[in-house]
Amino acid sequence: MLMVEIRKAIHVNEAICRVMSSAITGPKTYVAIEDSLSYYLGEDLLADHDVPAFDRSPYDGFAIRAEDTLDAGKGYPIRLEVIGEIGAGSVHEGEVQANQAVRIMTGAQIPNGCNAVIMLEHVEMLEHDWKTFIQIDRRLTTGENITRTGEDTRQGETLVKKGTYINPGVMALLATCGYKQVPVIQKPKVGIISTGSELLAVDAALEPGKIRDSNSYMLLGQIERAGGIPLLLGQFKDDFTLCYNQVVDALDKVDILLTTGGVSVGDYDYIPAILDKLKARVLFNKVRMRPGSVTTVAEIKGKLLFGLSGNPSSCYVGFELFTRPVIRTYLQSNYPFMRRVVVQLGAAFTRPNPFDRFVRGKLQYENGQTIAMPVGLDKPNIVTSLAEADILIMLPGGAEVYEKEMEVTAILLEDQTGTTMDSFISKQVIH
Numbered sequence: 001m002l003m004v005e006i007r008k009a010i011h012v013n014e015a016i017c018r019v020m021s022s023a024i025t026g027p028k029t030y031v032a033i034e035d036s037l038s039y040y041l042g043e044d045l046l047a048d049h050d051v052p053a054f055d056r057s058p059y060d061g062f063a064i065r066a067e068d069t070l071d072a073g074k075g076y077p078i079r080l081e082v083i084g085e086i087g088a089g090s091v092h093e094g095e096v097q098a099n100q101a102v103r104i105m106t107g108a109q110i111p112n113g114c115n116a117v118i119m120l121e122h123v124e125m126l127e128h129d130w131k132t133f134i135q136i137d138r139r140l141t142t143g144e145n146i147t148r149t150g151e152d153t154r155q156g157e158t159l160v161k162k163g164t165y166i167n168p169g170v171m172a173l174l175a176t177c178g179y180k181q182v183p184v185i186q187k188p189k190v191g192i193i194s195t196g197s198e199l200l201a202v203d204a205a206l207e208p209g210k211i212r213d214s215n216s217y218m219l220l221g222q223i224e225r226a227g228g229i230p231l232l233l234g235q236f237k238d239d240f241t242l243c244y245n246q247v248v249d250a251l252d253k254v255d256i257l258l259t260t261g262g263v264s265v266g267d268y269d270y271i272p273a274i275l276d277k278l279k280a281r282v283l284f285n286k287v288r289m290r291p292g293s294v295t296t297v298a299e300i301k302g303k304l305l306f307g308l309s310g311n312p313s314s315c316y317v318g319f320e321l322f323t324r325p326v327i328r329t330y331l332q333s334n335y336p337f338m339r340r341v342v343v344q345l346g347a348a349f350t351r352p353n354p355f356d357r358f359v360r361g362k363l364q365y366e367n368g369q370t371i372a373m374p375v376g377l378d379k380p381n382i383v384t385s386l387a388e389a390d391i392l393i394m395l396p397g398g399a400e401v402y403e404k405e406m407e408v409t410a411i412l413l414e415d416q417t418g419t420t421m422d423s424f425i426s427k428q429v430i431h
């Protein structure tokens with residue numbers, strides 16, 4: 001009689017800890033600033049100069065000396081002679097004297113001698129003896145309407161820390177500080193092998209008993225969202241030698257390897273045997289979670305292989321919980337884990353489950369309240385629910401029944417900010 005292997009299921013937190021203890025960090029490299037979006041910064045970004053580097057005008061108007069306006073008031077305008085004009089990028093030569101003004105545009109350097117700016121709309125202009133004058137009927141204070149040197153930041157300040165996700169705002173700072181080439185952490189190459197004799201290519205017509213391979217493309221998107229470079233290595237039928245050779249071949253080409261399917265206890269589930277033959281160190285092969293309980297992670301010569309389930313929802317959740325933080329660690333992110341929020345559950349879950357559940361859901365905003373609304377059928381083989389999902393609703397296992405409007409924790413899938421492992425794990429209920 002054949003014996004079915006009984007696997008020891010471990011808690012999700014324990015599984016995360018085991019994976020993270022084998023996660024490695026990637027090397028530093030340089031990319032052109034125009035290509036730097038979504039990389040992680042490889043060095044602290046320091047201000048190479050005061051920003052701005054000179055006092056400048058925030059308005060189109062006139063640079064003046066505040067002391068010349070001491071006697072100005074409603075009905076008692078004072079008059080200044082306009083002795084020049086500068087646009088942004090130009091500098092007024094010489095020193096502005098008493099009762100003189102310079103017409104100035106937004107962003108232009110404040111001329112020497114001036115200490116205030118008055119907006120164009122607040123003066124009256126007049127011509128007299130071929131000269132231009134402005135009339136001002138209010139008193140200005142020293143420093144009024146002047147953007148000060150170093151107001152934004154001071155030279156030497158750390159503007160962005162190493163390990164920060166480069167968003168468009170960080171790109172502005174990189175440009176401000178003159179980074180044509182940006183130090184970043186190299187993105188990991190993450191290989192995808194789909195296994196299953198039932199799998200068809202995406203452009204193939206359906207045949208009896210067959211399905212199109214959707215996990216490959218789902219994982220491709222998940223890898224990119226996590227910050228890795230996906231490599232589609234193909235779909236392979238359930239044949240031990242074929243799959244074994246593909247895995248061996250792939251391990252040479254990638255930093256992290258993902259397989260989908262063939263990881264459970266079925267007759268054609270060859271991933272466990274492949275890991276065995278590779279003499280891989282299996283970190284776990286059963287997790288107390290739904291979906292994704294069959295997720296298997298192993299280490300082979302310093303590389304992690306994620307044996308993700310073939311079931312689409314299980315594959316998706318297994319990736320987000322275990323592979324994503326490994327990719328983010330490779331990228332040297334300071335916050336490799338997904339952030340969570342405490343929200344109201346939008347629909348009841350009355351079927352108790354001994355395993356922790358990660359329900360695909362979306363955030364909704366109703367009457368000032370944030371609601372975690374489950375999307376689609378909550379079964380591992382479901383693919384349609386994934387399109388709408390932007391959160392995983394965590395429902396800790398046990399005898400509990402989850403009523404609508406109860407407070408639950410939702411993991412944010414689209415958020416790039418992230419959090420630390422300690423903070424991610426401490427928010428989960430430990431059994």
Ligand SMILES: Nc1nc2c(c(=O)[nH]1)N[C@H]1C(S)=C(S)[C@@H](COP(=O)(O)OP(=O)(O)OC[C@H]3O[C@@H](n4cnc5c(N)ncnc54)[C@H](O)[C@@H]3O)O[C@H]1N2
Binds near residue numbers: 196266
């Ligand atoms: N006797 C038991 N049977 C099963 C168990 C168990 O503990 N004992 N676990 C179940 C759970 S839970 C899951 S999840 C699945 C895991 O199956 P595998 O990871 O071995 O995956 P496959 O058997 O290859 O396929 C499962 C399912 O997913 C479809 N699939 C596979 N690859 C793809 C793909 N690339 N794109 C779309 N869909 C895919 C496949 O056709 C199957 O329907 O095992 C349960 N069984």
Ligand code: MOO
Binds near residue numbers: 294314
């Ligand atoms: O591994 Mo299965 O995904 O628990 O659903």
Ligand SMILES: [Mg+2]
Binds near residue numbers: 266
């Ligand atoms: Mg199977």
